[in-house]
Amino acid sequence: MAETLFETNDSAIQFSSLGSGSKGNGTLVVFGATIILVDCGFSIKESIRRLAIKRIKPEQLTAILVTHEHSDHISGVAGLANKFSIPVWINVGTSLHKKAVPIRNSNLFNSHHPFEIGAMTITPVPVPHDSREATQFLFSACDIKLGILTDVGHITQHIIDAYAGCAALLLEFNYDYEMLINGKYPYSLKQRVAGNLGHLSNDQAIRFLQMFDSSKLEMLTVMHRSEENNSEEIIREKLESLIEINSVGYFFAEQGDGFGWRKIERNRLDG
Numbered sequence: 001m002a003e004t005l006f007e008t009n010d011s012a013i014q015f016s017s018l019g020s021g022s023k024g025n026g027t028l029v030v031f032g033a034t035i036i037l038v039d040c041g042f043s044i045k046e047s048i049r050r051l052a053i054k055r056i057k058p059e060q061l062t063a064i065l066v067t068h069e070h071s072d073h074i075s076g077v078a079g080l081a082n083k084f085s086i087p088v089w090i091n092v093g094t095s096l097h098k099k100a101v102p103i104r105n106s107n108l109f110n111s112h113h114p115f116e117i118g119a120m121t122i123t124p125v126p127v128p129h130d131s132r133e134a135t136q137f138l139f140s141a142c143d144i145k146l147g148i149l150t151d152v153g154h155i156t157q158h159i160i161d162a163y164a165g166c167a168a169l170l171l172e173f174n175y176d177y178e179m180l181i182n183g184k185y186p187y188s189l190k191q192r193v194a195g196n197l198g199h200l201s202n203d204q205a206i207r208f209l210q211m212f213d214s215s216k217l218e219m220l221t222v223m224h225r226s227e228e229n230n231s232e233e234i235i236r237e238k239l240e241s242l243i244e245i246n247s248v249g250y251f252f253a254e255q256g257d258g259f260g261w262r263k264i265e266r267n268r269l270d271g
Contacts, residue, residue: 010119012265013144015168017258018042018050020150020223025073026258027148027170028054031141034118037064037086038137038148040076047080054261058084062118063107066090067151068131069097078102089117091124093133111135125162128153130197138162142266145216146170150224153197155208164213167264170221170253171208174199175229183229193229202230206238218264220250227255 010032018026024041035056040047051058064081066088067073074094081088081103088106095106109115111133114123123138129151139146147163150172163169180190180201192198200208209220222235232252239250253259 009263011142012263013120013139013141013146013168014261014263015146015170016054016261017170017221017223017253018047018054019255019258020253021225021227021255022072023255024076025150025224026050026076028056029120029139029146029148031139031144032119034062034120035060036117036120036122036139037061039067039073040064040080041072041074042076044076044079044083047076050258053257058086061086064088065117065122065137066094066100067136067148068129068134069094069099070131070151071099073151074099078104081105089115089122091133091135094131097132123162125149125159127151127159128156128197130192130195138166144264144266146264148223149208150174150200152200153195155200155204155211160208160212165216166214167216168219168221168262169217170223171205172200172224173202173205173222173230173235174224175201175226176231176234177201177203179231179234180226180229185228193226199224199226202235202238206242209242214248217248219262220248221259221262222250222252225252 014030016028025039027038029036064086088103089109090106091109091111111124111126114121121140124135127134127136136149145166146168147166148170
């Protein structure tokens with residue numbers, strides 16, 4: 001799938017990743033002049049470098065949106081936000097964690113109610129994960145709906161209902177169960193990853209794709225893939241066994257460079 005060059009566009013939601021995985025996460029979601037960074041798990045210097053690759057300056061960010069307080073998602077938020085006076089949106093539970101305390105310009109959102117940042121409506125989706133108040137997000141603008149769903153221990157009915165109708169979905173495929181169980185992780189960590197408050201396995205992600213309303217889905221991104229306990233080959237085999245996914249473009253987010261700009265256009269949905 002060809003990469004889309006970033007440009008201001010009020011007829012498409014554009015998205016890109018600074019990196020995805022246990023060593024650091026950051027996802028850009030853009031509509032018109034609204035540029036949102038979801039999470040920042042990198043140092044200030046590294047965040048600036050990765051943003052520059054996407055042709056974004058920190059000063060251009062409308063907001064940083066935080067999913068939860070784990071280091072690979074929040075460790076770089078305070079530094080980047082404070083240095084460049086970027087507003088941060090965070091829920092109450094996450095805001096109480098010590099990693100969130102240094103953030104100077106924080107705005108609290110209710111995890112059960114939509115809110116607006118610039119030209120986009122953001123719908124938080126509470127998810128089961130071993131953190132204070134983990135949420136994932138849906139982004140809507142001009143009848144376009146994009147969903148991010150990572151760091152989820154198991155799929156709930158609320159998640160299935162909330163993500164119905166997404167045109168683009170950034171979905172966690174964290175681990176292959178056999179690779180995890182037979183791998184070198186200590187037993188306690190294996191339990192944590194595979195537990196109900198851990199991460200989504202390949203099989204759980206596939207089941208979710210079979211269960212939710214994917215009638216408008218055009219683009220799927222494989223996110224938060226474990227470098228130790230998963231492989232692209234295994235995921236491709238599972239995805240390509242899904243008849244429903246054959247007409248959907250899919251690609252992989254990487255830890256090193258995330259992925260380049262993609263977009264979902266309004267006129268494609270209207271057609």
